[in-house]
Amino acid sequence: MDREVFQQQFGLLGSSDALRQVVDKIMQVAKTDITVLLQGESGVGKDVTARAIHGMSHRKQNELIIVNCGAIPEGIIESELFGHEKGAFTGANDTRQGYFEKANGGTIFLDEIGDTPKNVQVKLLRILENGEFFRVGSSKVQTTDVRIIAATNKDLWELVEEGSFREDLYYRLDTVQIHLPALRDRSEDIIPIFRNFVEHYSRKYDSVFRGFSDEAKALLSSYRWPGNIRELRNVAEQLVVLEKSQFVDVDTLRKYLKGRQSVGSADNLPMLQGNLDNTDSRNQQSAHQGSELIYRALLEMSNDIGDLKKMLANLVYTLFSNKNNPQLPALLGVGGHPSSLDSVNENAHNRLTNPIDYSNPGHIKLDHTHSAHNQDAMSYPARHQKSDIKGEEFEPYDEPIQEDEDEFVLQLKGKEIPSLEETEKFLIQKALEIFDGNRRKASETLGISERTLYRKLDQFGLEKK
Secondary structure, rough: OHHHHHHHHHHHOOOOOOHHHHHHHHHHOOOOOOOOEOOOOOOOOHHHHHHHHOOOOOOOOOEEEEEEEEHOOOHHHHHHHHOOOOOOOOOOOEEOOOHHHHHOOOEEEEEHHHOOHHHHHHHHHHHHHHOEEOEEOOOOEEEEOOOEEEEOOOOHHHHHOOOOOOOOHHHHOEEEEEEEEOOOHHHHHHHHHHHHHHHHHHHHHHOOOOOOOOHHHHHHHHOOOOOOOHHHHHHHHHHHOOOOOOOEOOOHHHHOOOOOOOOOOOOOOOOOOOOOOOOOOOOHHHHHHHHHHHHHHHHHHHHHHHHHHHHHHHHHHHHHHHOOOOOHHHHHHOOOOOOOOHHHHHHHHHHHHHHOOOOOOOOOOOOOOOOOOOOOOOOOOOOOOOOOOOOOOEEOOOOOOOOOHHHHHHHHOOOOOOOOOHHHHHHHHHHHHHHOHHHHHHHHHOOOOHHHHHHHHHHHHHOOO
């Protein structure tokens, strides 16, 4: 089946590279019985993806059972999934089939799998291994033939490390992982998806949508959509119903975005509110709206720089960390050897954001090969020190190291400021080199989640090991 036909049939709308990669992977695995783990933020369309996988599989003639594990109370989830015998507990007046029995021959979609209690996780593992389970209150082994698709908006490996999710179940579920990108990471798809929703709700409610201004379109594309496609669909429905036959401008659109901001993003900061009275001209309003978008873009850039500083601080700590290295406290500005990355992050962040007086002999400047963020790292005072990663003793030297240097470092020496994307890519590559491609250790060192690292590897076209 052609990709575009497949997308149209199952509602996977968009033409961005990120979505195309997802669709290609779905088409590869759909016709098999392999277990699939869908990862992504809430509202990105994990249920739609599960329906697409089932709809293209050889099980499509049988039932697709969708189960939200996070919505079922812990006391009854075992009965809901595996069924129960009559009299198994108070209120069990009849024998009841569970979802796994009902899905026999078909597919079961376990949404929010990370919220499953540990006693149930053991039974899920057994079904994944050999299709066997017990009804509550029965000692008779039941069997089922189902294809399992699981989904989560959490980092399952973090749950494993916390002890709330079984490691063996994690590895069994993680056979094929499909990461669904957030809507803000494929902004070119926002307008086409929005138009599709508007057309759908216009037909449903027999309404007419007159369109929206260029400024409103720009806001629609620049908004971070913390609720992803689910939020976009709700806004489209509200505009069709409540702004019937009205041309939507930026002020009208903003009413439906207000209060939908996510904590920790630039969206939760107030937008610039000018005191525009009724005598303001259209040009004044346009200038105000333009400054508003610039303000939000600067906030986004500030967030990105903050993330890079954190990644750099963690990487510097990894490069110089050694219990026999007496210079580490002086380099990072802490007393004694740091006990955690948090203390290092805080002090390294201060070093990166506050100017250092190199005329003060108490300060030691880091080697330019490990201090990519310091754009003044071109001059080397006589007290400059160096160290290798193995933590051998420091030896003073007067000239910079003339070893093989990559393009990123050469940019710094040539006083060309690299882009945020180049800086981020450089740090990720170095972390992966240090840990021989181990993504979990690299993500921990960089101070980001493994899921975020996986997305960055796709974004930069780096090989995933």
